[in-house]
Amino acid sequence: MTRRLLHSGSILDADSGDIRAGDVVLEADRIVEVGIGLDGDEGVDCAGSLIVPGFIDCHTHVCFGPAGMDPLRVPRSARALSSVPALQTLLRLGVTTVRDAWGADAGVRLAITSGWIEGPDLLLSLRQVGTTGAIGDVWAPRTGTLDFFDDPSLPDPIFDGADAGRAAVRRMIRAGADWIKVTATGSMALGTGVHDLQLTFDELAAIADEAQRRGGRRVMVHAHGARAAELAARAGAASIEHGTYLDDAAVGAMVENGTWYVPTLSVTQSDPEHAPSGSAEAHRESMRLAIDAGVRIAMGTDCPVRPYSEALWELKHLAAAGLGDAGALRTATIDAARLLGLADERGEIAPGKRADLVILEGSALDCSDLEHRVRQVFHNGTEINR
Numbered sequence: 001m002t003r004r005l006l007h008s009g010s011i012l013d014a015d016s017g018d019i020r021a022g023d024v025v026l027e028a029d030r031i032v033e034v035g036i037g038l039d040g041d042e043g044v045d046c047a048g049s050l051i052v053p054g055f056i057d058c059h060t061h062v063c064f065g066p067a068g069m070d071p072l073r074v075p076r077s078a079r080a081l082s083s084v085p086a087l088q089t090l091l092r093l094g095v096t097t098v099r100d101a102w103g104a105d106a107g108v109r110l111a112i113t114s115g116w117i118e119g120p121d122l123l124l125s126l127r128q129v130g131t132t133g134a135i136g137d138v139w140a141p142r143t144g145t146l147d148f149f150d151d152p153s154l155p156d157p158i159f160d161g162a163d164a165g166r167a168a169v170r171r172m173i174r175a176g177a178d179w180i181k182v183t184a185t186g187s188m189a190l191g192t193g194v195h196d197l198q199l200t201f202d203e204l205a206a207i208a209d210e211a212q213r214r215g216g217r218r219v220m221v222h223a224h225g226a227r228a229a230e231l232a233a234r235a236g237a238a239s240i241e242h243g244t245y246l247d248d249a250a251v252g253a254m255v256e257n258g259t260w261y262v263p264t265l266s267v268t269q270s271d272p273e274h275a276p277s278g279s280a281e282a283h284r285e286s287m288r289l290a291i292d293a294g295v296r297i298a299m300g301t302d303c304p305v306r307p308y309s310e311a312l313w314e315l316k317h318l319a320a321a322g323l324g325d326a327g328a329l330r331t332a333t334i335d336a337a338r339l340l341g342l343a344d345e346r347g348e349i350a351p352g353k354r355a356d357l358v359i360l361e362g363s364a365l366d367c368s369d370l371e372h373r374v375r376q377v378f379h380n381g382t383e384i385n386r
C-alpha cells in the first residue's frame, strides 16, 4: 500500500492547540503515523505550512441553494441539485464532515457515498420537527402550498403531544435521519417568536427518548431564547443551535446536562449592521456567558444564511467572541467530532483516524483569513482537486 508522507510541515494538536514540527503518513483513507523523520513512498512537501484536521460543520443546510434563493419556491430537484456546488465549495475549503440541519434527504448522502458527486461526509436530519405553527410548519398563508415538500424522503415534521413527537421521530428515522432536528423557538429570519417556547418539556423529552431508542440517535434543538435553551438542555438535547439570547440559567442548565452549544455566529456577526437589532451584541454576550460557565462549544455555520464560500468566517467569529484562534480551531475539529459522536474517527491528526486533513499556508493559528490559506485538502485520504 502506498505510504504518502506529508513532511517538513507543522502539525496542530487540535485538543491542546499546540503546534509542533512533524510528519504525517497516510495509507488509503487513514492516518497511520505521526512523528519526526518518517518515511514514505510519495512525498507532499508541507514546508511553511500548518497541517490541521479537516473541518467539521455541525450546522449547515446543503440543499437550500445559493444565498438568496428561496428553497420553498423552486422545484424539488433544484433543491437537491443545488447541493452539488455547495458541497464542492465546502470540501474545497477543507470542510470534510457536515451535519445538515434540515433540507438534505438520504439521496444526497447516497450520491456522495456512491461517488456521483463530491462532498464532505454528510449527517442528515431531513426536516425540523416541531409543533403546529413552528418554523417547519410550512402552510398555505406563507408559501401557497400545504406542504411544499410533499415528499416521502422529507417526511411530515409536525406533531402535537409527546406520542405524536415519537411518531415524528420514527418518520424521520425511517427516511434515513442520523440526527433529529427540533425547533423550540421562532426564527430570526422570519423575525417572530425568538423568545417563545414552542413545545413542552414532555414533548421534547419524548423526542429525545425516542431518538435515543433508535441506535442512540440524538437531538439538535433550534433555540434563540434562553428559556427554550434551558428547557431543551433539561429535556435531553445534545446541542443548542444558535442560542442567540442565552442567560445564566440557560448556560447553567447546559453545563449541568452536558449540552453543547453550536452558536452559528455567522448569522449575526458576518454582517452585524443588517442583523436584527441588538442580536449581534446579545449573541456575543451569550458566548461570554457560555465560555465563562464552561459550556462545550462546536462550530456550525448555518450556511447559506451566509454564502457557502464564507463558511470559514465562523472560525474568526468564534475566535473574536472569546475562544481565541486555538479554541476556534478546536470547536471546528475535535470538539465538533465529539458532539457528533465521531471522535474515534475524526477531528484529530492521530494514527488510526481518517485522513481528513487541511494544509494551510503559513504556520500561524490565526483564523482571520483561513479561506485564503487553504493549500490542499485530503478527505478520507483522497486529495481534493482545488
Ligand SMILES: [Zn+2]
Pocket (backbone or CB within 6 Å): 059, 060, 061, 101, 302
Ligand atoms: Zn439553520
